[in-house]
Amino acid sequence: MNTLLNALQEGRLLELPDNSKEDALQFLAHIIEAIPSIPPGTDVVGLVEKREASVNTALGKGWAVPHARVPGEGDLICVVGWSPAGIEYGAPDGIPVSIIAMFLVPNDQRNHYLREVSILARTLTTYPEIDRLHSAEELNDVREILLDLISVATETGGPDTRVRMIQLQAKTAVETMPAEDLSKFVIEPVTVVTGPGIKPVVLAQNPELTSALDIAQGLAEGIASNGVFQNGGWRVIRRGVVVYQANRIVYDCLAIKTVADR
Template identity: 65%
Template sequence: MDSLLDALQEGRLIELPDNDKLDALQFLAHIIEAIPSLPPGTDVAGLILAKEQTSQTSLGMGWACPDARVPFDEDLICVVGWSPQGVNYGAPDGIPVSIIAMYLVPENQRNHYLREVSLLAKALTVYPGVKGLRAVKELNEIRDYLLDLITSTKETVGPDSRARMIRLQARPTLESLPAGDLSNLIIEPVTLVGAPGLKPIVLTQNAGLAQRLDATVGLLEKIEAEGVCQTGGWRVSKRGKVAYQHGRFTYDCLAITTSGVGRK
């Protein structure tokens, strides 16, 4: 389960802010959307929510594995959300979901993804501590729990994976790691309104973000040309564009930061 290990190693294990299913899925999807290697405008949240309407992504026993399949080549990407209270996910076994392992599945990673989820499902059947998931109270305990779960399926633990897990177990607690800032990720929806000869209009509930974007020179040009704009600690990514009469248009964007500059 290399992608799950990658998520632990790269700080993509995050405590979910609440136990609402829709909010949890959107939160994790937006984290994937913020990964710089993804093409601008990749609507992970839309893909995830559309699939949830037609598929059951719960594995049971407090786990769910939603996935977004995309038509380009990239690494298989996983982000893991932990809910201390448990998310009312509508799982067939009725158990609230504590772990949501969300995957971005590129075209060239379909088989890799199927193997990983198959191994994960197998691990859940053989791991003796699987029923203790709801008793875990700290994020670092969840990290250790996941490492133990991975080792319970011998096929997943080759020499390289074993070495990576040893390094993970030797790392300091998540609170002292820079990657731990992901648990304080700030995600703001933004609408940018443009028209010929007029200054861009920024629509957002975050006053500090609005002020920052108002002062950003060439904001619309950067969003149009590159699909993303970095400014003042914020990463603004374009999700979509709607054109109107007389050359007017709007950009639907997400603004993401992991630092205190984004707090209202």
Template identity: 55%
Template structure:
């Protein structure tokens, strides 16, 4: 479960903005698409959706582990989404999903991924109940729950698996870290307003630089209508909802995300 620990330490634990299953998966997949490690143009949303349509990825007791398999070599990584109210995920046990751990699984990490999910499933199954997860009121509570789970996994797995997880630290050490919500991910709500038969549109956002980019983008409305995703510079725009008005007017409720450059950590 070292990948989950990495996600906690690096600020990849998020409160999901919606309780809809597909919106949650789309939100997390777009975050993975924004990772520097993800090859440009990789359709993580499509890969996750295809896998989910084939097999429900809920593993029980309020957890789901969707993933995207990628045809290149990289580290195994994940992003974690927490739903305070729970998501109707269609889980076999009927329990709403509170934690969605979405994995990015490169070709060279498939065995690592299978081992980690196997350990995770066994650890969750061994937990006495869902009370602590259901009682979580904020991301700090969720972090403590996950750290407890990691500690349980360290004590429950066999010697070989424990050797592979040697870099995991104790909970007491981890709690000395200063965690930052959203870490270096920047999220900006955006509303696009357009009219039928006109090339003109207006981008409403508090981010001036982003507004200028979108106002000058001649193809943004076409892309929003067709695929719901638009890339401009480091920003990725994700369509969340569309509202049509009389006279051919339409608004697109969007979320713009990008990974801010972190000069404090060296790249690969």
């Protein structure tokens, strides 16, 4: 469970902006793609979608563990998404998924990944308070439940995991910092309005984001054709489209940027 613990330590627990399985998977995959250590051009979205099309990754008990396998060596990386309402995921027990733990799995980390998922699956069948996730109302509550679940799992884990768990709990108790303040990502809603002969109009609260997209070339084309556009360190992801009269189009998007890029 080291990788799941790392995700909590490093602020990679995020509330999902949509309750659609496809949108949730794309969102988390784009988060992984935005991590600075991930090689540019790594198609995490495509790899996750291809895997999910062949095998449903729901574990049951409200959990799913989609993953993307990539060649070469590197760290096993996890990003965790929480859906307050739950996502219809086609789980074997029929329970909507509240937690999606998405992994990026380099070839040399395959056994590590399988071991982590095996421990997680076993823990979910024995953890006495698993239903607390279905009634959680805030991200901090979710984080505390996950820390408790990892603590239960580490009772059968190695000494290194137990030591790191104790250290994280002590740090949390001292700092009392909200989980969302630990996030390494800036995530902003943005609306892009386009139309024939009209320069794209960017509507966002973040002035840095607005400035970056106002001067970007190919913004409308990128969002329309690929569903994603990158400029100035921002990754803009299309979530929805509404077409109005005179072929004027409004794109509902999310923009993601790592704190390290700011």
